[in-house]
Each structure stands twice: as C-alpha cells, then as structure tokens.
Amino acid sequence: MKKIIILCCFIVSTAVFSQNTVSVSSPNGELTVHVLVKEGKPMYSVSYKGAIVLENSPLGLITNEGDFSTNMNFVSSTTAKVDETYNQIKIKQSTVNYQANTLNCLFTGVKERKVSILFQVSNNNIAFRYELPAWGDTKVCVISEEKTAYKFASSTTTFLSSMMRPMTGFARTAPSYESGYEADLPLDKTKSSEGYVFPGLFHLGDKAWVLLSETGVSSLYTASHLSKFKDGLFTVEYPNPKQNNGFGSSGAQISLPGVTPWRTITVGETLKPIVETTIPFDVVKPLYKASQEYKMGRGSWSWIVWQDNSMNYEDQIKYIDLAAAMKFEYILIDAWWDDRIGYEKMKELIQYAKSKNVEVFLWYNSNGTVNDAFQTPLNKMNTSIARKNEMKWLKEAGVKGLKVDFFGGDKQETMKLYEDILSDANDYGLMIIFHGATLPRGWEKMYPNYVGSEAVIASEMLIFSQDVREKEAFFASLHPFIRNAVGSMEFGGVLLNKYLNKGNQKGQERLTTDAFQLATAVLFQNPIQMFGLTPNNLQDVPAFELDFLKDVPTTWDETVFIDGYPGKYSVIARRNGKKWYVVGVNAEKTAKVLKLKLPMLAGQTITMYNDKADKETYTTTVKVSKKGELSITIQPNGGFVLTN
Template identity: 90%
Template sequence: MRKIIVLYCLIMASVVYSQNTMSVSSPDGELILNVLVKSGQPVYSVTYKGGIVLEDSPLGLITNAGDFTANMNFVSSATAKVEENYNQTKIKQSQVSYKANALNCVFSNAKEQKIAVLFQVSNNNIAFRYEIPSWGDTKVCVVTEEKTGFSFSSSTTTFLSPMMRPMTGFARTAPSYESGYEADLPLDKATSSEGYVFPGLFHLGDKAWVLLSETGVSSLYTGSHLSKFKDGLFTVEYPNPKQNNGFGSSGAQISLPGVTPWRTITVGETLKPIVETTIPFDVVKPLYKPSQEYKTGRGSWSWIVWQDNSMNYDDQVKYIDLAAAMKFEYILIDAWWDERIGYEKMKELIQYAKSKNVEVFLWYNSNGTANDAFQTPLHKMNTTIARKNEMKWLKEAGVKGLKVDFFGGDKQETMKLYEDILSDANDYGLMIIFHGTTLPRGWEKMYPNFVGSEAVLASEMLIFSQDVREKEAYFASLHPFIRNAVGSMEFGGVLLNKFLNKGNQKGQERLTTDAFQLATAVLFQNPVQMFGLTPNNLQDVPAFELDFLKTVPTTWDETVFIDGYPGKYTVIARRNNQKWYVAGVNAEKTAKVLKLKLPMLAGQTINIYNDKVDKETYTTSVKVSKKGDLTITIQPNGGFVLTN
C-alpha cells in the first residue's frame, strides 16, 4: 500500500529580490538548506543543528541550448510538503515512511530562459534535481556539463574511491567501480585525475558526517561522479568521453520538459543516519510493474574459487548438490557455460537442479562493441533482437535469473543498455544481477527484477590479489558506511576455504577468520547473495557454521547502526521478521573490546558466533542485560554475529 501526498504553496518573488535567501528545513527543523543568487550564480548552503555542513556551493547546468551557470536571476519559488509510505523488500528497510519539505526555485539566464531546482529536505537527508522546461520551440537539448558543487570546510577528511581510468584494466573494461578506498584523507589529497565514484563519505570533525551520492539514473540520463578536489570544492562530473571506446556523448540528451537525476546529501552527527538512510529510494518511482513475483535468496557458484575449469557438467552437479545441502535457493553458473556445457546439456542441468529444489542463474557477457571482454556467452545481451531471442530460450529452459558482466562506463548509451536488459528480462520473468558495473542508483525500487550489482572491490579480487586479501577487513569495515549505504552490493563472499583455491592446501591464504566471513553474510546487504562456499566445506567446516548459513536471510525489515568507524571497525544490526542479527568486524591490528547498546535484545539469551584469541571460531549463548548492554571482544581480522 503506498500513499503519496504533495501539497504546493506558490510564493512569487520578482527579479528585484533575487538576492534574497530562500530556505527550507527538514520536518524536525535541524537540517536547513539555503538558496540564493550570488553575483549571478545560484548557490546553496547547508547547516545542521546550527553548524555549517556545506558552505556556499554552486548550482547550474550548461546545455547546447543555453547556459544556466552565470548571469542568472531569481524568478520565483514554491514550497511543498511531501509524504510517501512504501514497501520495498530488496533494501535495508522493508517499510518506509518518507516525509520531506520541498522548495522549488526558478531562475532565468541572460536569454530569459528558465530553469528550476527542486530540493526535498527530510530528516538528515537532502535530495535535489534540475527541472528543465521547454523554451519556446526548443523541445530537446543536450546537457553537456553540470556545475553542481559541494564546498566543505578545510578541516574535512574524505573516504573516497577513485574513478578508474577508461579503457584500462582487464580487457579494457574499466571503469567498473572496483577501486579501493582511502580513509580519512585530507581534502587537498583528494586529487585523483578521474575524480571519485559515488557515493563519497566526508567527516567534518566533531560537527557531522556527510554522504554524497546520486539516484534516479535511468536510460534518460548519464551517470555522474565526483570531481577531484579543485578550486575549494568537489563538483558533479559527467563520464570521461573515452569511456565505451570513445563512442557516445558524455552528456545527456533529453526531451523537454525534462529532469536530471537526484543528487543526495545525507547528514548526521553520528554515522547512524548514514547507515540507515533510505533516500536513494525515497525520491524514485517504479518504472514498470513486475511480470511475476521474484524470489530472493542465497546461492552457490563454482567460479569464485574453482574458477574457469569448473565450467563443466560434473562440477556444476557438485555445486547444485552443495546448494541443496545448504538449503540455498540458487546456483550461479558462470562464464563459458555455453561452450563447455552447451545449451542442450544446460537444459538437463537445470532440470537436475530443479529436482534438488535449486533454481539457476546464468552468466552473460554484456559486451558487443564497448570493450575487449571475450568470455562467452557473448553478443547475446547488447542488442534487442539477440537479447529477446536468448531470453525466450532462457524462460523455456527454466532459468530464473542472469548475471550480466563487463559494462565499463556511465554514459547514457550504457545506462540505456542496463535499462533495456532489465526491462526485457522482466518480460521473460528473469531477475538481473550486474557485475563489472556501475553503482545502482535507486534501481531496487525503479526496476522490480533488479536484484543486485557488484560495483565494489569484491570477492574475486581476494582470489587474485595479496594486497586485497591483506585489506579485506579494512574494506569490509567501510562498506556499510559508503557503498552499501546507498544500494545493494553483490559481493559474492563468505569464503570458508583456508586457501582460496580448489585444492584448499596452499596458495592464496585467507587472512580473516570464519566468524568474520559469517558476519559479512549480514553486514553486506544484497537481496540475492551468491556465497563462495565449496563442496569440501560440507566436511571441513564446523557444522554450526554451516547451520548458520542454512538459515541466514538476505532480505531485511530493519537496519540499525550500532557502532563503528569506517576503516577501523563496524557493528550493525538487521532484523528479518522478529529475528535480529547483529554483526561486526574488526580491521584494526589488535583485539577490540566493545560495550554495545542493544535495546532490541535487552534481557534475552542470544547465540553468539565469535573468535578465540587463536582465531578459532566458536559458538555459545550469552545473556544480554535488561538494559541492553553487552560487552564483546573482536579479534583483529575477526568478526562476530549475534542472533536471538
């Protein structure tokens, strides 16, 4: 059941008063946004609980039909109240009540062309977008540049992931949002030549935490990112023209009237509003209805540890049996299946999986023209005719979902491909996971069959890189505050082999504990989770760990920040129905003793999965005090989970 209420009250003002400040505050009055025209430039600023969060920051667009960044005048403004109650099972909170105060500011340029900026301010969150009318006979335009900026105080530190250079990396598939993060970096050190991906986290000392991102990007616009820090601020940047092998505009071609995606700002004294925000979904709408009910859940996949050589019929039978033994809903069969198993044998394999109550996801290469990725199936997803022919076969064969890989770009051309794949897949009852991909920007709500994106330095790099293995706990302690705070994150984790290869005897040694891995099953939110277990784990992993994974959910009704500092440690709680899971990891070099406040578990006897000093994982039961207090120790590179 969804209720939307928008009440507008028009407030007219003449150009004579263009220097006046227009303001809008959150319903609780603590977050205030101010807008004014300063020397012909529209700017906005943000305060929270009386402290400055963003200093005067520029607004404006440049289009091929007009410049809206200079010589601007204020025309009018309108205020509104916005309310929406909605249900969404694929994000961190299943029932959301969104209430915001809105301010729509209209400006005109020297040619007397108008443009508006719509701001919506809810408690701890700001979302804003540009609204572009038609100008006389001009019914289309190309937005070539955006001047939206974010001006922080000089003492601010950053938690950012660099945008990858285009046409670099594996088979020239970058950017794929697979860079690491640098924590607490001073502003003047944020100088990556390609800028930084959304979202970006900022710490204003003891004043506030700020998370910047964008949402609502569809086929009608380009994806954007943050610039490097220059001239005292970060700005919104459109894709590097060299993405997609130089093909396609880096700007956005839109019909008029039209709108941009939303830019979002989440603010809090603590990290609680950052972890718990739903703003990426509050301001977007579903773009089509689901063709059927889609079932989320867990899955096995052979490629992550057993790699390409496992793409054969017999090994996939072993992984189907693993999924069945673990009561997983799915198996993901990865690259090369079309060549090494074949379409006819795949039908047999799908039927075998069904006999075990396991459904199938199949991997596809998105590429046809954009990069050099060569894994097959290839040339099946990049054109409408090939895609629909393939999806017809997939539906007839009984496949339930696809993992589509190797996109490498944020241009409107690529955003259209994402949407076309999703829309066509819905027609055939298929769920979609994207890999080698961009950040999902509100897609869980916009596209009902979307069930996750990678867009993170994920589990495969634990296989390939010693440096990433050494930083696994460090990155895990960051994700709930940054990447996973704004969208589903298909990490592909929970690796319980001691060595991350098929032999499990030597080689890529896992440096985190089993309890750490169990914690990530809760810590990382994605409605369909493909776990990195291997068939030998049924014999070489303690039964209590497997029992935990047999019942751990992948969808949540509530998410609560408990404790943490990005890059050091994190503890969050998630609820599925009436059952709570509290998970934490420690990225520091020494054991960490935490005194947790857990009011949701007050007075209860709970199960705990934790590590001993020697890193051996154990389980026991403990009693939470009637006040909800519990002291727990997390070992370095370790973790814990509590359940009631």
C-alpha cells in the same frame, strides 16, 4: 513491491526569507538548505543543527541552448510537503515512511529561459534535481556539463574511491567501480585525476558526517561522479569521453520538459543516519510492474574458488548438490557454460537442479562493441534482437536469473543498455545481477527484477590479489558507511576455505576468520547472495557454521547502526521478521573490546558466534543485560554474530 500507500504533495506560499536567499528545513528543523543568487550565479549552502556543513556551493547546467550557471536571476519559489509510505523488500528496510519539505526555486537565464531546482529535505537527507520546461518551440536539449558542487570546510577528511581510467584494467573494461578506498584523507591530499565514484563520505570533525551520492539515473540520463578536488570544490562530473572506446556523448540528451537525476546529501552528527538512509529509494518511482513475483535468496557459485576449470557438467552437479545440502535457493553458473557445457546439456542441468529445489542463474557477457572482454556467452545481451531470442530460450529452459558482466562506463548509452536488459528480462520473468558495473542508483525500486550490482572490490579480487586479501577487513569495515549505504552490493562472499583455491591446501591464504566471514553474510546487504562455499566445506567446516548459513536471510525489515568507524570497525543490526542479527568486523591490528547498546535484545539470552584469541571460531550463548548492554571482544581480522 507494494503500491504507494500515502502521497501528499501540495503547493504552499512563496518562500522568500531574506533578499535573494530562500530556505527550506527538514520536518524536525535540524537540516536546512539555503539557496541564493550571488553575482548572477545560483548557489546553495547546507546547515545542520545551526552549523554550516556545506558552504556556498555552485549550481547550474551548461547546455547546447545556453549556460544556466551564470547571469541567472531568481524569480520565485514555492514550498510543499511530501508524505509517502512504500514497501520494498530488496533494501535495508522493508517499509519506509518518507516525509520531506520541498522548495522549488525558479530562475531565468539565457533568452529569459526558465530553469527550476527542486529541493526535498527530510530529516538527515537532501535530494535535489534540475527541472527544465519546454522553451517555446525547443523540445530537446543536450546537457554537456553540470556545475553542481560541494564546498566543505578545509579541515574536512574524506573516504573516497577513485574513478578508474577508461579503457584500462582487464580486457579494457574499466571503469567498473572496483578501486579501493583511502580513509580519513585530508581534502588537499586527494589526488585522483579521474575524480571519485559515488557515494563519497566526508567527516567534518565534531560537526557532522556527510554522504554524497546520486539516484534516479535511467536511460534518460548519464551517470555522474565527483570530480577531483579543485579550487576548494568537488563538482558533479559527467563521464570521461574516452569511455566506451571514445564512442558516444559524455553528456545527456533529454526531451523537454525534462529533469536530471537527483543529487543526494545525507547528514548526521553520528554515522547512524548514513548507515540507515533510504534516500536513494525515497525519491524514485517504479518504472514498470513486475511480470511476476521474484524470489530472493542465497546461492552457490563454483567460479569464485574453482574458477574457469569448474565450468563443466560434473562440477556443476557438485555445486547443485552443495546448494541443496545448504538449503540455498539458487546456483550461479558462470562464464563459458555455453561452450563447455552447451545449451542442450544446460537444459539437463537446470532440470537436475529443479529436482533438488535449486533454481539457476546464468552468466552473460554484456559486451558487443565497447571493450575486449571475450568470455562467452558473448553478443547475446547487447542488441535487442539477440537479447530477446536468448531470453525466450532462457524462459523455456527454466532459468530464473542472469548475471550480466563487463559494462565499463557511465555514458547515457550504457545506462540505456542497463535499462533495456532489465526491461526485456522482466518480460521473460528473469532477475538481473550486474557485474563489472556501475553503482546502482535507486534501481532496487525503479526496476522490480533488479537484484544487485557488484560495483566494489568484490570476492574475486580476494582470489587474485594479496593486497586485497590483506585489506579485506579494512574494506569490509567501510562498506556499511559508503557503498552499501546507498545500494545493494553483490559481493559474492562468505569464503570458508582456508586457501582460496580448489585444492584448499596452499596458495591464496585467507587472512580473516570464519566468524568474520559469517558476519559479512549480514553486514553486506544484497537480496540475492551468491556465497563462496565449496563442496569440501560440507566436511571441513564446523557444523554450527553451516547451520548458520542454512538459515541466514537475505532480505531485511529493519537496519540499525550500532557502532563503528569506517576503516576501523563496523557493528550493525538487521531484523528479518522478529529475528535480529547483530554483526561486527574488526579491521584494526589488535583485539577490540566494545560495550554494545542493544535495546532490541534487552534481557534476552542469545546465540553468539565469535573468535578466540587464536582465531578459532566458536559458538555459545550469552545474556544481554536488562539495560540492553553487552560487552564483546572482536579479534583483529575477526568478526562476530549475535542472533536471538
């Protein structure tokens, strides 16, 4: 990560445009936020290209110092401009110039106490947060509820994933953001009693697409989600008190002056601004400096297909050799390694891996008190003393990163655990992947050693669930528009066994093609990718597929939306240096013929990986027209890759 190059933020004149309504628009004038007070209630609305996207929607907080959602008075507003350029290799675009117009609205409420709401509006994106000053001698505050809401037109359809009920699922580890999605569901058909995880995608017909999320959640606040649809609204909702076995507050305790996380709204006529948005990172800052330069890359991973029985010295040697043969940078050694391999033998494995130019990630259980997850190493990450002792050994042994699992909650104390693990790990030069975890909220920029989170129905459920195998293409076609649009997604994919087990003879049959799997290596964005290859793939997979994976990057300089509709198909392009990768997947029941517009490849002869009608994957070269157009057919449950 490089330092901020440009930062320009200055106060301009008060902006009151009509009665009690103030407004701020994006630099291009197309996206506008209107803020008003109606009968003592602060509200906002959003318009895009003159059309209403969000109708008057409530704002406000309820705290132990008073209710700041009613009996509020508008005082004043100030405007400013932000112009900032930053570099970040772990997201979808390596260099970002963020330009926004801001509006800071000051209100008074209980006991004449002041509360501000800061809006930053860039082209296609809105970010806003509450800012609380010190109230005289009152220097602390507990925020128990947030009234921020989103009111859509009744004809809106939704693309949402349900929040999991607390203390359910494997070993009572839920919620872990591992529910499926329902696509194009009318507002009044959304029925989840627990609400819906961020991000949520909404389609307003011909008017707009809207993506809602939040960013900037650290140890200083709780994470939130969308409530169930009630009284015509989705509301920002704090964690269910039953999370963490009922222990800990579901609200947020902050010092004053203090701020909330950012609420983000991305708006576009098409899905292009949704796929390409960088708003989760535009409005956050790094919280500490990297202790060293961290290297991104790919890895092998025995557990995903060979499961628990592979956690032995001999099988890990095979997977180190697999990583070396594939020119992968890493191997992930999963649960039970401490018991079945042991600390001393692990040192030998790490040295063997180093001799093959392969570095090691080790798995850890985050749990100590909040659920019943029993896999070891256990009780090593949940307390400061144990964690630092363990990380000291890890650094001395030469480990480069950890995968920490089984968090199951969004309360502020859990956010503190995430941050403590990241901060301590940076002191010891360790990268962190989170599994069984919440959505990352700007963490790629906030924490320099953070390299990904699951927070999705990931590859392990392809092993365990026939239903997920049948919906693999459906979910994959959604992720670029929803989950992966706002943060890195550690999916653990690219499974090339025909059957997803060690024997590869019968059992859990993979229903997607090899070309589909190759496409997801690019479609799913995460700066460190642990792929699901197995040692037998070196002999039973076509050489051209392996050659592709030997060279595919995991970091990107640019990401471009090409075509697609969530739940049906998706086509995106990513660039690493001068090399472009255009990939697509098809979730529909029949072959899909697309005429793609690829100006970045105009006039070039490129390599294509695609499927025949019988689902056999092949490679060939094709010529893109001088106009940058190319027709391509994607088979059902299939995919393609184009690269120059």
